[in-house]
Amino acid sequence: MDTICIVKRCSLFRAGIVALLFWLAMSCQAMAASQIPWELAFTLSDQSLGETLPTALYVDSDKKRYYMVDSGGGRLVSFDDQGIFLKTFSPEDGLVRPFDMVRLSDSVLVIVEKGKNSLTTIDFVGKETKRVVVEDRGRQLMVDRIETSRGKLYLLDRASGQIFRLSNSFKIEQRFPLPENSGGIVDFKIVGDQIWALGQQEKRLYTYLENGRISKRVDVSEMVKFPVSLALDSAGLIYILDRHQGEVVVVDRKAKIKYRFLAKGHGPQNLYYPMEIRFDPWGGLCIVDEGNNRIQVFRR
Template sequence: MITTTSISLNRGETGYRFSVSPNSPFANKMERTFTAQFALALSGLIVGMTLFSVEKAISDETKAPEIKKIAVFQDQGGERLLRSPLSIAIDKNNGDLIVTSFEAAEIVILDKSGALIRRLGKESGLISPYGAAINEKGQIYVSEAHTGFLKVFSPGGILVDKIDLSMMTGKTVSPGRVTISKEGLVYISNLNDNDILVLNDKGDLVKSVGQFEYLQKAGDAGGKILGLSAMGSAVKIFDDQGNLLRTFGEHGDESHKNFSFPTGFAVDSKNRLWIADAFQHRLKVFSLEGKPLFNFGYMKEKQWTFFFPVDLCFGEKGELFVVEKGANRIQVFQVSDLRE
C-alpha cells in the first residue's frame, strides 16, 4: 500500500483502488477531483501486477459479443494529438469525435478516420476544458472546471454562448463531463457539490438531481437519468423527475462486480451500460437493471488492452471509441452485435 497523509492506493482482488481521506487536506470536492487525476498517473507505477479477462461473460447465460480492434488514434510523426484526455463525444451526423485534452487546455476534433480537423483552445476562448458534448445541430458544449462556465461553440468552432453555472444556480459549480440527450437536455456533472445539473436546449436550468460521493458523469439512459460515481454506490438511476429508482455497483475488493474508479459510461443500442473503470483498466458491462453481463479488457505484465480508460462513446454502426488518459490515445473497436 502506498499512503500519504491524504491519499492511498491499495491492491485488492480486482486491482488497485485509490481513496482520499475525508479528513485530509483534499477533502474539498474540487481539490479531490484534481488529486484523482494525479493519482491516475501515480498508480501507473505499479501497472502489470493484475490479470483481467477479455470479453469475459459473467454468467453462462450471458455471452459477450465479439469485440475487434479496428483503429488507434494517437500521436504520429511527432505531432501531438492528445494530452490527458478526459471525455469523448461523437457527432452522429458525420462521425466526428470531440475530445477534451485537459493538460493542453483544448478541445480536439477528429474525423472518423482519426485525422485532425481542428483544435479549440485559448484563442477560441477556452480555459480548463473538462467535458464536451455535441447536440444534433452540431453545436459543441464545453465545460470549464476552473471557471464554472459552460461554453457553446458553433459547428465551425465559433464561441456563440457562455453560461455561468454558478450564477445560474446560486452556488459554486465546477462542471465536469457533459452529455446531451436526443431531446436536447444537457446533463452536467457538478464536481463541487456532486449533483447532476439538467439544462434545457435554451440553456435554462431545469433541475438538479441526486447526491453522490464522487460524481464523474451523468446522462440519459433509456429515458432515465443515470449518474456514475467513483466512490460509494457506483451507479444511481433516477426517473425523469429526479426520483431515485435503483443503485448498483459498489467499490471494494470482494468480487468481480466491484468497481475501483469508474469515470465514464455509454449506453449502446441494445440498452447495455458500458462503464470505464480507470483503475481496473477495463470496461464493465451491465444491463440497465444492474445485472452484470461481461467485462472487456485485460492487464498483465507489460501488456494491457487499456491504460486508464476514462470515457467512451458509440458510433452509428456499432463502433466503440475508448479514450485513455494514461496512453493519450483513442482505441476503436467493432462490437459484433451492434453492427446493423
C-alpha cells in the same frame, strides 16, 4: 511382464487424463475469449499532436466526426469516422482546461472549461464565444460532465455531485438529487427517458426519471475497484470503466456480470488510467485512455 504392462497402461491412463484436463482448460479459455465480442478498429491519435491529456470524446453523428477534448493542449481535436486526424481547434482566446463537450445545435458547441468553471459556447455562424458560469440559488456550480438529449443540456455539478437539466439560457430547469449516502456522481449517460448515473465512492449505478426521482439502484461494488465512467448498449448491457484496473466490466441490468475485457498496461489491448467510455452512433465502443494518450474505438 504383466507388471510392466500394468505400469504402461497406468502411464497411458494418466497421460490421457492430463491431456483431457488440458483440453478442457484450453476449451474453457477459448470459450471465455469468444465471449468477448470486441476488436480494436482504430485509435484516435496522431503523432503531430504531441503530448495530449484526453479527457472526453464527443461523437457527431451528422457530421461523422469524433472530437477529442484535449485538456492538456487546451483544444479540441477532430477525426473522421475512420479515425483519420483532421484538425485541431480552439477559439481565439483559447480554452483553459477544457474537459467535456457536446454540440447543442447545428452551429453551437458547448464546452466545459474547467479552468474558468464555465460552460463555453462557440457559435460558428455568429462567430462568437460566450462563457456562462452556472448558478444554483447563488452558488456557483462546478461544471464537470455534460450530455444532451432532445435539445436539452444536462450538466454534472462536481461540488454537489448532482445532475441538472438546464434551459436554453443555461438556467436550472430540473435537478436530479444526490442519492443518500453517495459521495457524488462522477459520470452519467442518457438512454431514452432515463439518466444512468455512476456513484464512484459507493460503486453504485442509479437511474433517474425525467422528474428527478431515482427509479433504480444497482450495486456493482463486488465487480469494480475504481469506476470512473459508464456506457449502455442497445441490448441493455452496462459497460463500466474501471480506472485503476484498466478494464471494462460488462454487467446486465441486474448487476450480473457478463464478461470483463482489456487490462492495465500500455499495449493495444491495454488501458492505463482511462477516463471515459461511450458508444458512438455506429455501435463502436470508444474508450478515452488518458495514460496511453489516445482514444480507442472497438467494434464487434
